[in-house]
Amino acid sequence: MSAALERDSALREGFAADASGLRMVPDAIARPESAAEVVEIVRECASSRTPLTAAGGQTSTTGASISDAGVLLSFRKMDRIFDVDARARTVRVQPGAIVSEVKKAAAAHGLLFAPDPTSEESCTIGGSIACNASGARTLRYGATRAHVRALTVVLASGETVELRRNPLEKNTVGYEFVHDPLDWFVGSEGTLGLVVEAEVALLPLPDRVTGLSIPFASEQEALAFVVAARRSPLSPRCLEYLDDLALGLTALGHGDRMAPLGAAAAVYCEDAGEDEPDLDAWLQLAESHAALGDEVRIFEGTSALREAREARHAIPATMNERGARCRPAGGRKVSTDWAVPYARLGDAIAQARGHARAAGVEQAVIYGHAGNGHPHQNFIAADADEVKRIERVVEETLRTVIAMGGTVAAEHGIGKIKRKWVGLQLSPMQLGAMRAMKRELDPLAILAPGNVL
Numbered sequence: 335m336s337a338a339l340e341r342d343s344a345l346r347e348g349f350a351a352d353a354s355g356l357r358m359v360p361d362a363i364a365r366p367e368s369a370a371e372v373v374e375i376v377r378e379c380a381s382s383r384t385p386l387t388a389a390g391g392q393t394s395t396t397g398a399s400i401s402d403a404g405v406l407l408s409f410r411k412m413d414r415i416f417d418v419d420a421r422a423r424t425v426r427v428q429p430g431a432i433v434s435e436v437k438k439a440a441a442a443h444g445l446l447f448a449p450d451p452t453s454e455e456s457c458t459i460g461g462s463i464a465c466n467a468s469g470a471r472t473l474r475y476g477a478t479r480a481h482v483r484a485l486t487v488v489l490a491s492g493e494t495v496e497l498r499r500n501p502l503e504k505n506t507v508g509y510e511f512v513h514d515p516l517d518w519f520v521g522s523e524g525t526l527g528l529v530v531e532a533e534v535a536l537l538p539l540p541d542r543v544t545g546l547s548i549p550f551a552s553e554q555e556a557l558a559f560v561v562a563a564r565r566s567p568l569s570p571r572c573l574e575y576l577d578d579l580a581l582g583l584t585a586l587g588h589g590d591r592m593a594p595l596g597a598a599a600a601v602y603c604e605d606a607g608e609d610e611p612d613l614d615a616w617l618q619l620a621e622s623h624a625a626l627g628d629e630v631r632i633f634e635g636t637s638a639l640r641e642a643r644e645a646r647h648a649i650p651a652t653m654n655e656r657g658a659r660c661r662p663a664g665g666r667k668v669s670t671d672w673a674v675p676y677a678r679l680g681d682a683i684a685q686a687r688g689h690a691r692a693a694g695v696e697q698a699v700i701y702g703h704a705g706n707g708h709p710h711q712n713f714i715a716a717d718a719d720e721v722k723r724i725e726r727v728v729e730e731t732l733r734t735v736i737a738m739g740g741t742v743a744a745e746h747g748i749g750k751i752k753r754k755w756v757g758l759q760l761s762p763m764q765l766g767a768m769r770a771m772k773r774e775l776d777p778l779a780i781l782a783p784g785n786v787l
């Protein structure tokens with residue numbers, strides 16, 4: 335094997351965890367500095383049939399970027415952001431570039447890299463492409479996939495392919511899924527190829543952004559407001575839900591900045607554009623859903639908007655810390671990532687709470703991307719037994735969600751933790767097609783074993 339592999343045990347331990355709560359120590363670490371080095375490592379792994387798992391910022395919540403088999407290939411040394419092409423509104427990047435750094439580089443040219451996973455300060459562009467990451471503003475801008483223009487991918491054979499998004503508006507050659515092979519790699523969680531360079535699209539930065547945090551006296555009123563806001567001409571760029579427990583977490587560091595203490599729920603909206611926001615229309619809509627109208631918080635300007643974002647980020651960050659404290663007893667944070675058609679979210683959350691209540695499990699903190707019908711439920715399992723009890727509740731919830739036309743994972747992917755639930759959603763025909771594609775692109779099954787399939 336290549337001298338580029340490092341086997342020092344402290345180093346291997348340093349790459350053994352992501353944000354899932356799992357711990358897997360790889361046999362060796364590779365930290366390539368160029369695409370040519372990646373090719374060399376992949377070729378050696380292929381010839382010795384050694385498993386190879388890619389890692390970016392290792393913020394995966396599903397164990398996707400850790401492995402206890404073979405080589406863990408970290409892209410963190412390949413973090414260059416090449417020149418922004420302001421005219422074409424694109425930027426080329428290496429996979430290890432941190433998402434918030436790409437955003438800063440774009441902003442210096444008055445441009446926006448739109449995908450906004452809450453983990454953007456620590457996750458990489460390669461990991462975000464491999465997970466098709468999304469965030470609060472996906473409501474307006476779409477997930478990462480929509481912003482990928484071109485990829486350079488090293489296949490499991492060591493061959494390098496250059497893929498550019500197909501610009502055709504009409505095409506009848508072959509099955510639809512072969513029209514844009516670039517899409518195979520977005521969201522494939524490192525199982526089909528390794529992204530060694532990407533060109534992503536940029537948008538003009540909005541002239542003005544106004545945040546509104548609207549508190550409510552009941553969860554169902556708040557969720558009905560979300561549906562009404564989506565159907566209104568207000569066209570928000572995000573509609574984020576925070577239940578009472580989530581508001582309690584934001585209050586730890588930010589007091590009553592997001593909502594008055596004791597509010598049952600809040601919806602955080604962002605209105606962005608050229609003109610001044612129609613605050614009267616927002617307030618009228620809120621009041622027609624029994625919002626606590628006198629307590630609406632407005633966020634304007636960079637530092638106020640950053641504060642709102644930090645308060646929102648405090649929710650998963652605090653729950654991750656609480657979950658980590660339970661690891662010695664075999665516990666962890668158990669988080670869901672399901673979504674339903676947005677109009678059904680109120681019903682889905684009520685039923686999810688019912689499943690927890692019936693099983694005697696403490697209610698999860700519920701927050702997230704309500705505008706896309708996509709909340710997160712974060713449970714804390716104190717020990718291994720509680721993990722099992724909570725996972726039974728989650729599975730019941732997922733069955734309910736699927737019956738509503740939903741998905742078991744809308745944002746964080748499948749990784750290793752959620753693999754057991756893929757069969758609830760995908761038919762044998764769909765799974766067969768995925769396995770056929772995996773066999774075609776990675777016949778020796780060396781890439782990211784245990785992820786997705």
Ligand SMILES: Cc1cc2nc3c(=O)[nH]c(=O)nc-3n(C[C@H](O)[C@H](O)[C@H](O)COP(=O)(O)OP(=O)(O)OC[C@H]3O[C@@H](n4cnc5c(N)ncnc54)[C@H](O)[C@@H]3O)c2cc1C
Nearest residue numbers: 390391392393394398452458460461464467468523524529
């Ligand atoms: C506090 C917190 C908040 C989060 N919020 C969000 C959110 O709002 N939205 C969201 O979508 N996710 C969120 N996540 C999940 C995670 O941060 C994102 O999926 C993120 O985009 C992963 O990027 P990463 O660089 O950390 O990837 P990693 O965790 O290192 O890897 C993720 C997957 O990508 C593969 N991979 C990494 N680099 C490459 C590459 N170059 N080529 C091929 N495969 C590769 C890995 O093998 C793995 O399967 C959150 C996580 C945390 C801890």
